[in-house]
Amino acid sequence: MASFVSSSPPPPIYDVVVVGSGIAGLLTAEMVLTSLPNSKVLVLERNNAVGGRAQVVSPNSPFDLGGAWSWSDDRLSKLTTRLGIKKFAQPSKGSDVILQDLYGGGQRVTTHTGGQLLACGPGAERIEGGVGGIPLTLSASIQEKGGEVKLNTEVKRVKVVDGIVTLNDDVQARYVVIAAPPQLIATNVEFDPPLPSSQLSTMLATQTWMHGTGKAIIEYALPWWSVSGLNLCSTGTSRLGGHIDVTWDNSDYTNGKYAIGMFVSEGATEDNVREEIEVIFGGDGEKVKGIERVTVKVWDDVGIKGLSASTATYGSETLRMELGGRVVFSGTETEDEHGHIEGAVISGERAAKTVLAKIKGDNDKMREGGECAGDIRAPA
Ligand SMILES: Cc1cc2nc3c(=O)[nH]c(=O)nc-3n(C[C@H](O)[C@H](O)[C@H](O)COP(=O)(O)OP(=O)(O)OC[C@H]3O[C@@H](n4cnc5c(N)ncnc54)[C@H](O)[C@@H]3O)c2cc1C
Structure with a gap:
């Protein structure tokens, strides 16, 4: 009797999976791929478009429906300059x-x-072309560098076992960055092992900036x-x-x-x-x-209504506690920047540096142990 054995290769284990394609998440993915061009990076987004709270009317109509202005913007300026995106002063015509x-x-x-x-x-x-131009440019850059961006994929389960993180039972990664509003994540995502109760309650008490x-x-x-x-x-x-x-x-x-x-x-x-x-x-x-x-x-889809929540916890270290040394939390609410774009940039950079340091540590250990096969590094 003929036996049928599937010859399809096993699904890849990504080096980094980012949950959320707002400015924070895309910046992390882009920075990891820039530092480690051989790495396997995937961004998962529950919506049908990238950008999160940075969204314009349409590419031909670059008016912001979410974040629009920047003020104390050193980090944002460096990012827009690097991406070749111009800024301009808010018009102040009139009488x-x-x-x-x-x-x-x-x-x-x-x-x-x-x-x-x-x-x-x-x-x-x-921002010329609207703030929504930043995620679009980052997303294009991620894909040019070999990374993947998958839309319409909501992460509902995150499990950490033996140094591997499994998302929704079918995506595996060495490291995961969750770059989405804490309240939304605490309400919609099941963690195994569970989040410490102090972290869970702080996430639930953190208002999603501008929801409603x-x-x-x-x-x-x-x-x-x-x-x-x-x-x-x-x-x-x-x-x-x-x-x-x-x-x-x-x-x-x-x-x-x-x-x-x-x-x-x-x-x-x-x-x-x-x-x-x-x-x-x-x-x-x-x-x-x-x-x-x-x-x-x-913006009634970015946060959970009906909870007693505030902005006082923005930037709390409790929001940034890692899970099992493998899951890192970012997004504007995790930084003390009033929920602004700047907070998304700062958190995106922090998360990238954190996972890059962890990957470097893993590579160093493998080298010490003489196991270089899985080493991920930039070409010399
Ligand atoms: C109306 C409005 C006006 C604003 N005005 C300004 C302003 O003038 N200046 C300023 O600096 N800031 C402003 N902001 C805030 C600014 O837009 C945000 O700080 C910034 O865009 C947040 O980026 P982020 O990446 O942290 O989060 P988000 O942009 O919220 O990105 C999170 C992403 O995660 C996705 N996601 C959530 N849960 C899951 C899941 N389980 N699985 C997969 N994906 C998931 C979401 O769909 C979203 O795309 C404004 C925001 C709004 C809504």
């Missing part, structure tokens, strides 16, 4: 009196001439407001029971892209944003209606 009479008076906002953006304050810079907040972008072919002398800062309609919190000029004048940006609350839709923007700027007549596109993104 002293920035709004027409709103809501029957009383809600008017004023700033100094050329006043700074209400939403982000002085000194803010933006949203942004809307209204695009125009031309900046009608510059003719009207408005700089687009407003307190929005939230005090009237509406969905818009504040508004600002979101344009990139150098590249001829014009938009009003705004924070919006849960329940915001394209229709109510169109209606409410007329309440705010309708004094300018028909021009406010010449909308090319409205995009609304409420």
Whole structure:
């Protein structure tokens, strides 16, 4: 009787698997591959696109729906320079009196001439092409270097046995970096061995930065407001029971892209944003209606609602405790950087350095023991 024996090779054991394709996770994967070009690196992402909270409307419409501005940004500047991504100062066009009479008076906002953006304050810079360009560039670089990025793959189980980490029962790695909001991970992922109770409770108590907040972008072919002398800062309609919190000029004048940006609350839709923007700027007549596109993104999928959580634990060492010396935790909430992009960059670099040091330690041990076959290193 014929017997059928499968000849397919066993699945690979990755050197590093990164969970989460936000800026933190992709930066870790890219740095590991840059230092160790022969290494096997995989990024797993539960969404159908990379970027996490760094997302633009579309490649042709580079307006940020998540993170947009940077301030004290030494590490971020070094990264954007290395990736060839330019930054520019937030536009500050307009006049002293920035709004027409709103809501029957009383809600008017004023700033100094050329006043700074209400939403982000002085000194803010933006990324040309949007912050979402950073993960896209990192992801392309990872794949050029031989790494893999797999979308639509949520990690639900992490098991550490005998120096090997198994994810979802089918992916194996020597080291794993979990680069995702702690609260989300603590709620959705089962760990074996279990996380220490202090770590689990700290993760659950850590708010995912900006969850439940949203942004809307209204695009125009031309900046009608510059003719009207408005700089687009407003307190929005939230005090009237509406969905818009504040508004600002979101344009990139150098590249001829014009938009009003705004924070919006849960329940915001394209229709109510169109209606409410007329309440705010309708004094300018028909021009406010010449909308090319409205995009609304409420970030209700980045964190778990209904838990009592705060930002006080950001950067806590407890969030960064490793599991079994094999699983490293990163992501902006693990750093003391207010949940900002900078925190994602710092945590991504920390996680890369940590796993690189561990791999180097393993290689040194193998060399001492005369076992060099599995040695991963950069070519001389
Ligand atoms: C509306 C908004 C406005 C913001 N504005 C600013 C700003 O102006 N300036 C600033 O500095 N920062 C801002 N931020 C914050 C900034 O966007 C974040 O700090 C940064 O993008 C976080 O990156 P990260 O890699 O740490 O996490 P994320 O970008 O959250 O990446 C985590 C990734 O992990 C994935 N993931 C989660 N669980 C799993 C799982 N089990 N399996 C697989 N994948 C998983 C997620 O889908 C996600 O892609 C803003 C954020 C939002 C939402």
